[in-house]
Amino acid sequence: QVQLVESGGGVVQPGRSLRLSCAASGFTFSDYGMHWVRQAPGKGLEWVAVIWNDGSNNYYVDSVKGRFTISRDNSKNTMYLQMNSLRAEDTAVYYCARDSGGQLLLRNYFDLWGQGTLVTVSS
Amino acid sequence: EIVLTQSPATLSLSPGERATLSCRASQSISSFLAWYQQKPGRAPRLLIYDASIRATGIPARFSGSGSGTTFTLTIDSLEPEDFAVYYCQLRSAWPLPFGQGTKLEIK
Numbered sequence: 001q002v003q004l005v006e007s008g009g010g011v012v013q014p015g016r017s018l019r020l021s022c023a024a025s026g027f028t029f030s031d032y033g034m035h036w037v038r039q040a041p042g043k044g045l046e047w048v049a050v051i052w053n054d055g056s057n058n059y060y061v062d063s064v065k066g067r068f069t070i071s072r073d074n075s076k077n078t079m080y081l082q083m084n085s086l087r088a089e090d091t092a093v094y095y096c097a098r099d100s101g102g103q104l105l106l107r108n109y110f111d112l113w114g115q116g117t118l119v120t121v122s123s
Numbered sequence: 124e125i126v127l128t129q130s131p132a133t134l135s136l137s138p139g140e141r142a143t144l145s146c147r148a149s150q151s152i153s154s155f156l157a158w159y160q161q162k163p164g165r166a167p168r169l170l171i172y173d174a175s176i177r178a179t180g181i182p183a184r185f186s187g188s189g190s191g192t193t194f195t196l197t198i199d200s201l202e203p204e205d206f207a208v209y210y211c212q213l214r215s216a217w218p219l220p221f222g223q224g225t226k227l228e229i230k
Contacts, residue, residue: 035219037167044210044221044222044223044224045159045161045167045210045212045221045224046221047212047218047219047220047221050219059217059218060218061218062218095166095167100169100172100178107172107214108214108215108219109157109169109172109212109214110157110159110167110169110212111169111178111179113166113167113168114166115166116166
């Protein structure tokens with residue numbers, strides 16, 4: 001079925017790194033832009049990053065620029081978020097989300113979400 | 124940077140009543156707004172996009188309206204499963220902001 005499954009979360013010390021993965025199935029992954037959205041415990045939603053369907057472009061929220069890198073491997077139907085120099089304020093559930101555009105068009109709405117993976121940054 | 128402000132923070136209603144949730148943008152955003160529903164421990168779900176278009180599979184009791192700076196999500200005749208947190212989100216400006224959310228709780 002159509003789904004996104006995140007993995008790679010866990011507990012990590014401040015300053016360390018972690019890589020999240022998002023495996024897609026049930027749709028043509030290479031047609032869609034993909035996003036990461038996070039939610040700190042008990043807080044609201046925060047958009048983190050986007051990558052174009054072909055990986056040619058990306059954008060980040062200012063708070064993660066220079067520390068996080070979004071990438072994808074369309075041959076594996078998988079998106080990644082490499083998180084370096086982690087801080088306590090990066091603690092959150094990280095969701096991957098499909099852009100609603102499809103057919104190579106980025107619309108910046110999120111029509112399919114994974115279940116989320118929890119990242120805890122703590123010493 | 125455009126800021127989305129949702130009101131009220133919490134809305135207490137009974138099943139069968141109508142819910143009216145508001146989202147205000149700090150500057151005009153045309154109709155580039157979506158609404159999401161999130162239940163505890165679950166991922167958000169897209170309800171409405173482009174201010175008034177229901178996403179696939181969303182019941183007709185959910186409707187969206189507005190343009191410019193003021194937007195409304197209306198839920199007619201609340202069902203028990205509608206009690207959740209609702210977020211608005213802008214698509215046309217980075218960093219794709221969300222509102223802070225409105226919690227719809229059972230009275």
